[in-house]
Amino acid sequence: MTAALLEVRNLRVEFPTRHATLVALDDVSFEIAPGEILGVVGESGAGKSLTGAAIIGLLDPPGRVASGEIRFDGKRIDNLPYEAMRKIRGRHIGAIFQDPLTSLNPLYTVGRQLVETIQTHLNVSADEARRRAIKLLQETGIPAAEQRIDQYPHQFSGGMRQRVVIALALAAEPKLIVADEPTTALDVSIQAQIISLLKRLCKDHGAAVMLVTHDMGVIAETCDRVAVMYAGRIAEIGPVHDVIHSPAHPYTVGLMGSIPAMDEDRERLLQIDGAMPRLTAIPSGCAFHPRCPKAFARCHVERPNLMPAQATQAACWLHSVDMKAAA
Amino acid sequence: MSAARGVSPPLVDVVDLSKTFDVSPPWLNRVIERKPRQFVHAVDGVSFTIERGKTLALVGESGCGKSTVARLLVGLYAPTRGKVRFDGTETTEALRSGAARALRRRMQMIFQDPYASLNPRWKVADIVGEPLKEHGLISPDRTKTSGARSADLKAHVAELLRSVGLAPADAEKFPHQFSGGQRQRISIARALATQPEFLVCDEPTSALDVSVQAQVLNIMKDLQRKKGLTYLFISHNLAVVRHVSDQVGVMYLGRLVELSDKAELFARPRHPYTRMLLDAIPDIHMSGRARTPVQGEVPNPLNPPSGCTFHPRCPHANARCKEERPALLQIKGVQIACHAVEEGRI
Numbered sequence: 224m225t226a227a228l229l230e231v232r233n234l235r236v237e238f239p240t241r242h243a244t245l246v247a248l249d250d251v252s253f254e255i256a257p258g259e260i261l262g263v264v265g266e267s268g269a270g271k272s273l274t275g276a277a278i279i280g281l282l283d284p285p286g287r288v289a290s291g292e293i294r295f296d297g298k299r300i301d302n303l304p305y306e307a308m309r310k311i312r313g314r315h316i317g318a319i320f321q322d323p324l325t326s327l328n329p330l331y332t333v334g335r336q337l338v339e340t341i342q343t344h345l346n347v348s349a350d351e352a353r354r355r356a357i358k359l360l361q362e363t364g365i366p367a368a369e370q371r372i373d374q375y376p377h378q379f380s381g382g383m384r385q386r387v388v389i390a391l392a393l394a395a396e397p398k399l400i401v402a403d404e405p406t407t408a409l410d411v412s413i414q415a416q417i418i419s420l421l422k423r424l425c426k427d428h429g430a431a432v433m434l435v436t437h438d439m440g441v442i443a444e445t446c447d448r449v450a451v452m453y454a455g456r457i458a459e460i461g462p463v464h465d466v467i468h469s470p471a472h473p474y475t476v477g478l479m480g481s482i483p484a485m486d487e488d489r490e491r492l493l494q495i496d497g498a499m500p501r502l503t504a505i506p507s508g509c510a511f512h513p514r515c516p517k518a519f520a521r522c523h524v525e526r527p528n529l530m531p532a533q534a535t536q537a538a539c540w541l542h543s544v545d546m547k548a549a550a
Numbered sequence: 551m552s553a554a555r556g557v558s559p560p561l562v563d564v565v566d567l568s569k570t571f572d573v574s575p576p577w578l579n580r581v582i583e584r585k586p587r588q589f590v591h592a593v594d595g596v597s598f599t600i601e602r603g604k605t606l607a608l609v610g611e612s613g614c615g616k617s618t619v620a621r622l623l624v625g626l627y628a629p630t631r632g633k634v635r636f637d638g639t640e641t642t643e644a645l646r647s648g649a650a651r652a653l654r655r656r657m658q659m660i661f662q663d664p665y666a667s668l669n670p671r672w673k674v675a676d677i678v679g680e681p682l683k684e685h686g687l688i689s690p691d692r693t694k695t696s697g698a699r700s701a702d703l704k705a706h707v708a709e710l711l712r713s714v715g716l717a718p719a720d721a722e723k724f725p726h727q728f729s730g731g732q733r734q735r736i737s738i739a740r741a742l743a744t745q746p747e748f749l750v751c752d753e754p755t756s757a758l759d760v761s762v763q764a765q766v767l768n769i770m771k772d773l774q775r776k777k778g779l780t781y782l783f784i785s786h787n788l789a790v791v792r793h794v795s796d797q798v799g800v801m802y803l804g805r806l807v808e809l810s811d812k813a814e815l816f817a818r819p820r821h822p823y824t825r826m827l828l829d830a831i832p833d834i835h836m837s838g839r840a841r842t843p844v845q846g847e848v849p850n851p852l853n854p855p856s857g858c859t860f861h862p863r864c865p866h867a868n869a870r871c872k873e874e875r876p877a878l879l880q881i882k883g884v885q886i887a888c889h890a891v892e893e894g895r896i
Contacts, residue, residue, distance in 0.1 A: 266759035267730075382847050410611040411786065413847060415830040437759065440832030467834065481764030483793035485816070485831060491771065492764035492793065498729040499759075 226297065227254035228431050229278065229399055233291035234301075236270075236277055238502075240285070245502040247273050247286065248455045250528070257398065260425065260432045262446035262463065264439060266478075268499045269452040271435045275401045277301070278433065279318050280308040295399070314344040317392035317430070319421075321404040323384035327376040333360075333387050334372035337394055344395035359390040362427075364420060382413035389421060393428055400425060403435045418445055439482055443467055451475050454500055454510035461535025471532035472539045473515045509540065517541060559638065560599035561748060561780050562606075562623070567632035569593040569618050573852070590851050592618040594804040595632070597878070600797075602747075605774070605781040607795035607812075609788060609827070611848050615804040616784045620752045623782060624659050636748065655685050658741035662753035664733035668725040674736055675721035678707045681743040710739040714769055731762030738769065742777075752784045767794060788831055792816055800824045803851055803859040810884035820881075821888050822864045822896070858889065866890040 236248035248270045255261045263271045276282050278293055280300065293301040300311060312318070320326045328336055337356035341347065347355070353372075360368035363386040376384055385405065392400050405421065406414040422445055425432050434445060442449050442463060450460040451472065459472040470476045480493025497514040500506055506513050512522040521540050532542035540546065574580060574587040593615040600606045608616040621627045623634055625645040634641045636657065644653050658681075661667040668677055682688050688702045708718035714735040725733055734754060741749055754770070755763040771794065773779060785791050791798055792812060799809040800823065808821040819825045846863040849855055858876050861867040868889075876887040890896045 266761060380847050410848070411788070412611060412826060412830045415832070418832070438832065439760070440834045443834045444832040478761060481761045482834065483764075483767070483787075483789040484834070485789050485792060489793070491768050494764040494768055495761040496765070498731060498762060 227294075228257045228259075228296060229255040229433070230294040231274075231278070231291070232294070234274070234277060234293065235289045235291050236273055236282065236286055237289040238286045243503070246289075246455060246505070247502060248277065250291070251452075251455075251457055252291075252529075253450055253457065253460060255399065255431050255433060258426075258429055258431050259448065260422070260434060260446045262442035262449040263433060263435045263452060264437065264442050264449055264478075265452035266437060266499055268454075268502075270455040271437075271452050272403050273455075274452070275318075275403050275433060275435050279312050279316055279401050281312075281318075310344075313340060313397070314395045315397050315399065317395070317397040317400040319385075319388055319392045319400060319402040319405045321407050323381060323388045323408070324376070326388050327384060327391075329376050332373050332375055333379070337372070337387075337391060340391055340394040356390075356394070359394060360387070362393075362424060363387070363390045364416075365390075381409055382416065385409060385413075385417050386420065389417070389424065393424060393430070396428060397430060399431045399433065401433045401435070404437070405434070406441060407436070407438070414441070421445070439467070439479065451478065454505055455502070456510065456538060457529060458511065458539070459532075459535055459537040460529065465534035469533055469535075471535050471537040471542060472511075473517050473541070474511050475537075477514075509538070558602060561602045561637055562600040562782070563633075563635040564599070564619075564623070565597050565633045565635070567593055567596045567619065567622055567634060568630050569615075569622055569627055570630045588852055591804050591854075592851070593622065596801075596804075596806050597632075598797075598799055598806065598809055600748075600780055600782060602780055603774070603778045604796040605783050605794055606797045606799060607783040607785060607791040608799045608801055609785060609791050610801035611786060611827075613803075613848060613851055614801040616786075616801050617752050618804075619801075620659070620750045620782060620784050624657055624750050625654070626659075651685065655687075655744040656746050657748040657750065658744060658746040660734075660737050660741050660749060660751045660754045663757050664730055664737055665757070667737055668733055670725055672724075673721065674711070674723055674725070675704070675707050677725070677736060678710050678721070678739045678743055679703050681740060682706055685744050687744065706743070710743055711736075713742065713773070714739045715765075729762070730758050731765055734758060734762075734766050735769065738766075738773070742773070745777075746779070748780045748782070750782045750784075753786070754783075755790060756785065756787070763790070770794065788827060800827065803848070803854050805859070805887065806878055806885070807860065807887050808884065809878070809886075814884060820884060820886050820891050820896075822866055822890065823860050826863070858887075864890075866896050868895075 232252050234248055234251040238245040238247055251274060263274060265271045277288055288301045292299055334356055338352045341352040341355055357368050357372055360372060365371055365383060365386055406417050409417060418441060436442060446463045449463045449466050451458045453474050459466060459475045466475060470479055477493060477495035483492060495514050500510060508524045509522045509527050512518040527538045527540050529536040529538045530542050569592050571590045571592055573590050575585050579585055596619060608619060610616050622629050625641055629642060682703060688706060707721050711718055711720055716735055755766050783794055795812050798812050798815045799806050802823050808824045819828050855862050857873045858871045861871040870889050876889050878885050878887045879892060881891055
């Protein structure tokens with residue numbers, strides 16, 4: 224295996240508050256290889272967006288990286304000063320956010336925003352930057368790009384805006400793109416267009432993607448590997464096919480079972496009772512144990528780390544060496 | 551016609567329902583800038599029936615008019631044209647007359663956003679209990695005796711909360727103390743308070759996570775079985791629709807383009823738009839199903855295309871589609887509005 228493009232080791236993100244320090248991400252480790260698409264999936268509050276924000280250095284204060292490290296291309300980026308991180312963000316790591324309306328400046332034309340991004344990061348003339356901007360818009364499938372480049376974001380529809388945002392993220396030819404729920408605000412027919420566009424462009428440009436979403440369908444269509452997050456930790460990580468077809472963690476099993484399927488009829492959906500714990504009250508041991516149908520004594524007291532389980536890695540005591548020996 | 555087949559008449563019968571919104575610029579702008587009046591035909595000639603105890607789902611993308619249909623049915627909007635008949639009574643007139651209260655008791659609505667549809671300053675007991683008081687469903691003699699809430703009301707509220715899987719003790723809490731899924735259960739309990747026969751659910755699970763969505767969908771199905779409820783279920787998620795519905799109507803720019811039984815629609819989608827919608831769903835099981843690339847976006851409803859409004863995106867469109875608007879016809883047991891299907895081209 225080639226050296227990882229992005230390496231996250233034991234990442235811990237904390238939010239100090241007046242009453243207590245909330246641990247939003249705890250001991251999160253994963254890697255992304257060059258050109259790979261890693262999906263990060265989970266329910267609201269699992270910490271998936273926070274992981275993306277920590278990587279691009281955009282944690283909202285008072286949130287901070289408390290321990291662990293993030294390495295990009297072999298160099299640590301989690302402790303860089305603000306200005307140094309700014310040079311990496313956009314140039315080497317691009318970002319796509321959920322709402323295309325708020326991630327574009329409504330007062331500037333689309334062209335001006337693209338040209339500004341290109342000129343900030345690449346040493347090219349204004350004419351060359353404009354040529355590149357038009358080419359990017361054409362690549363993202365915007366018709367009549369030469370005219371539309373001088374229009375304002377409000378003159379674009381939601382799907383077209385998200386195409387512009389993708390063009391912006393790719394403008395400086397970054398090696399990694401962090402895409403946080405890029406299709407959630409879009410209609411299904413547009414969602415399919417944007418997903419296939421993102422997939423094709425990243426392949427053409429050789430960019431790796433960290434795709435954060437709550438939609439398992441999008442993950443299945445797009446990703447090479449997937450990390451399932453629960454209560455600030457990775458519950459399971461592995462090749463997307465294995466995680467979907469033979470999930471090892473009881474949470475992944477429940478998550479998959481609760482999605483209404485298009486090709487089978489079930490009277491009732493499998494349901495996981497209860498809800499994701501709040502940050503103020505993360506259960507002891509395995510955070511999933513109060514909702515887990517298979518929890519046993521050890522789960523209540525001892526926190527599992529990722530361990531090999533079937534074809535994936537799961538943080539679950541069911542897959543510990545002792546359990547396998549007993550079975 | 552269904553009565554002729556020896557079945558009871560449908561509970562809800564919608565005929566040629568239309569709603570037009572006036573979105574004209576203000577009078578001064580119209581005069582000075584010579585702008586014309588503008589209208590959006592949010593719902594345009596929609597007809598369907600819902601049998602007692604069944605679920606009709608309406609699907610479509612944003613702006614197709616599905617939520618407007620929901621609001622027309624419960625009387626939150628008055629129709630511009632057309633009729634809604636509920637159990638034989640025409641609702642538009644009934645809701646203006648003295649019978650309105652009795653009619654409203656029988657149909658209730660569940661909204662999409664459980665954060666916006668519950669009053670944050672009210673306790674759950676007041677939220678769920680309000681319809682009971684409003685419709686006089688608790689014994690009046692005892693309501694006057696105690697100060698705040700009578701024992702009868704408390705018992706009713708406890709029973710309602712239990713029916714949606716919440717604890718009676720939750721009645722003393724405020725909405726902010728609950729998660730999204732629990733709040734949606736409170737909405738369902740409130741809707742069930744008047745013992746309605748018909749529930750209009752406008753995207754009830756769209757704001758929820760999948761595992762919580764499964765809990766809410768299971769509760770809704772259990773309640774339907776226990777109480778024989780009839781649902782109109784509005785959603786943009788075809789997988790959810792496939793799970794809950796008996797019949798499915800597909801809407802595009804204010805019109806029904808296909809209406810058929812669930813099994814038929816998902817096994818053999820006929821209208822090109824329905825096919826496109828089904829193709830657009832990400833395939834979770836990676837079965838390698840062939841997908842046709844979806845082209846284009848929903849046009850501006852202020853200025854819809856001529857003829858069949860889907861023709862600019864349709865791979866089967868011809869000259870007739872550009873000029874003549876297709877009517878909803880019964881073709882092989884399915885109601886469908888498409889020239890290509892009618893002519894047997896697809």
